[in-house]
Amino acid sequence: MSYTFLERKIARCFDLLDRNSDGDLSRDDCVALARAAADASGFAAESADARRVHDAYVRLWEVLLAPMDSDGDGRISLKEYVTAVTGLSADRDGYADRDGRLSRPEFLALYRATFPSLGQEEIADAFEHLDRNGDGHITRQELSQNIQEYLLSEDVNAPGNWFLGRVDV
Template structure:
C-alpha cells in the first residue's frame, strides 16, 4: 500500500468510525448506512434501504470483519490498514467487494431517479452524511464529472470508488472523495 492509499484509508476510517470510539464494529457499518438513509429521507423499509443494509452487512462480513485479527469484534485503524492492504489488493475484485454497496449508495444519492447524480445530490449526501465540507464536495464533484455533463452516471461513480480504494495517485479526482486527505 502506498502512502497515498494509507492517507485515503485513514480518511475513510474516520468516517466509518461513526461513534468515534477509535474502532469499527458491525454497528458502525450499519450506522453508516442509516446515516445515508436518514440524510436522504428514505424510509428504512424501502427497497433501496433494505438493499443497502444487506450490502453493508455483506461488506462487514466479507471485507471488514476478516480484518479483526485479535477476534474482539472490532477493527482498529492498524487492523483496517493491514486488512485493506490484503483485501483490496486486486481491483479485479471490486465487483464483489465494493460494487454492490456502491450501487446501493448510488441509488440513495440519486434522489430524482434519473440514473445520474448531479452536484446538488452529491454535495447533499457527502456533506450531510459523509461529513465532507461543501467546498471539498464541489471540488471533488467537478473533478469526477470528467465529461462535464453536470452529473455522474453509475459508471463514473464506480470509477471514482475504484480510484479511491485501489489507486495511489495523489492527484486523481477521487483521492478526496471521503474528505480532504492531509498530504
C-alpha cells in the same frame, strides 16, 4: 505512533467510517452508515429501499471489512485497518481476498455497497459484461479496460459501458 502520508490518509478514512467515534470499526458502524445513506436518499426507515441499503452495508462489513479483524474480536482497530489497507496498497493487484481479481460475490458485494441504487439483477448483468473473458473474475487489467471504455469509448457495444450499470442507448 508516527504514520507515513499514506497511513495518515488511510487513518482519515478509518475516522470517517467510525461512525460512533469509539476508535474501532464494527458492524454497528456499517449499520449506522447504511442508516445515514438511506436517510440521505430519502428512504423511509422501514422501506424496502432502506432495507436494501442496510443489507448492502452489512455485506460491506462481512466481505470487505470483517476480514481485516486480525485478532477475531469482532472489531477492527486503527492498527488492524492501517495494516490491512497498506497491505492492499503495497499489492496493487490485491482486492478483497487479495488474489488480484474480483470474484462474482466480491463484485456483487462491492457494487451493492457502493451503488445502492443499482438493483441486484443490474449488478449481476454488469458483472457478466465486465468479466471480459468469462472466467468468473474481473482482473485489474479488465477493470482498467472497462473504466477506459466507459469514459472514452463511443462504441455502444463496448463491455465497459456497463461499469456503472445499464446505460440506455
